[in-house]
Amino acid sequence: MASTSSLSAVLLLCLAMTASAQLSPTFYQTTCPNALATIKAAVTAAVNKENRMGASLLRLHFHDCFVQGCDASVLLSGMEQNAIPNVMSLRGFEVIDSIKAQLETMCKQTVSCADILTVAARDSVVALGGPSWTVPLGRRDSTNANEAAANNELPPPFFDLVNLTQSFGAKGFTVTDMVALSGAHTIGQAQCQNFRDRLYNETNINSGFATSLKANCPQPTGSGDRNLANLDVSTPYSFDNAYYSNLKSQKGLLHSDQVLFTGTGGGTDNIVNNFASNPAAFSSAFASAMVKMGNLSPLTGSQGQVRLSCSKVN
Ligand code: HEM
Structure with missing residues (x-):
């Protein structure tokens, strides 16, 4: 039994590796040579217009990849967008749709929505001062999504x-x-309903920090649920390693942030310490984890399709 399951684990890993091995950074070099520059210009403009958009696009990519792989399933209207973590929370769809429209006029049905989102996530991080990395390309788009x-x-x-x-x-x-990817919370915002319990019921929270947040996140549940706070209290619009120093002073906004430092079970404190004191270590760990995330079960070759519009199947 154990050997059967470890054999299937090895097989699955091989399949995943074969799929990502088919991705290549030069995938659009001849078919749509200006694709990457077009995405970068549009993302930079969107982030300059509204800083938070960088955070929203990065999160959109994470929520795409964690659900049946990086296949743009999250961009299909309805479906996954109605799931609890996504509804009235995910943002940035219009930015991706507008990049897609631009690319369709340049290179018809060539650049997938899944690739646009992966590149947009990288360009968002760069626009806010974070690290850059090379994005393997050639993902195709799903014809379905999975709310469950x-x-x-x-x-x-x-x-x-x-x-x-x-x-x-x-x-x-x-x-x-995991600790490196959580550092994405160095940018962006969260709604009161997602951190209220922490403000009123947890003890590993800096008291001044809690007091300042309570004003805009009152009890009981129901009032101010959607009021926003910055995930990084010190440098909210800069993609840096301040997130980890915040954790060390018990100023993580979400419960899931603060557990990375002195959380039950321990084991991640040393990683937080390292990333807090060594920005280069964080940058390189984040970049490599992002490439890994972008390689989650991509559709390649003749699988799926290249959508004409990111919000609906062809
Ligand atoms: C470790 C597990 C994680 C949990 C539990 C988590 C949870 C959350 C929650 C609850 C929010 C606020 C949503 C809202 O209130 O509307 C949020 C925002 C955000 N998350 Fe995470 N997240 C996690 C990991 C990640 C990862 C891996 C990334 C990307 C690599 C990421 C990127 C973001 C960004 C950038 C925002 C701000 C979005 C915006 O301002 O529009 N998160 N996350």
Whole structure:
């Protein structure tokens, strides 16, 4: 039994590796040579117009890849968009749709929505001062989406360290990858309903920090649920390593952020310490974990399709 399951695990890993091995950074070099420059210009303009958009596009890519792989399933109207972690929370669809429209006029049905989203996530990080990396390309778009999987496989903010480790481990990430990817919360915002419990019921929270947030996130549930706070209290619009120093001073906004430092079970404190004191270590761990995330079960070759419009199948 054990050997059967480890054999299937090896087979699955091989399949995943074969699929990502087919991705290549030069995939559009001859078919749509200006694709990458077009995406970068549009993302930079969108982030300059509204800083938060960089965060929203990065999160959109994460929520795409964790649910049946990086296949743009999250961009299809309805479906996954209605899942609990996504509804009234995900943003940035219009930016991706407008990039897609531009690329369709340049190179008809060539650049997939899944690739646009992967590149847009990287360009968002760069636009906010974070690290860059080379994006392997050639993903194709799904013809379906899975709301139930979005509910089951995206980690909720009340998860403890053990649940988070399982959730990321199930997608092939190490604990270091998980702590690095969580550093994405160095930008962007969260709604009061996602951190209220922490403000009023947790003890490992800086008291001044809690007090300042309570004003805009009152009890009881129902009032101010959608009021926003910055995930990184110190440098909210800069993609840096301040997120980890915040954790060390008990200023993580979400429960799932703070458990990475002195969370039950421990084990990640040393990684947080390293990323807090060594920005280069964080940048390189984040970049490599992002490439790994972008390689989650892509559709390649003749699988799926290249959508004409990211919000609907052809
Ligand atoms: C470790 C598990 C994670 C949990 C539990 C989690 C949970 C959340 C929650 C609850 C929000 C706020 C949503 C809202 O209130 O509307 C949020 C925002 C965000 N998340 Fe995560 N997240 C996790 C990991 C990640 C990862 C891996 C990334 C990307 C690599 C990411 C990127 C973001 C960004 C950038 C925002 C801000 C979005 C915006 O301002 O529009 N998160 N996350």
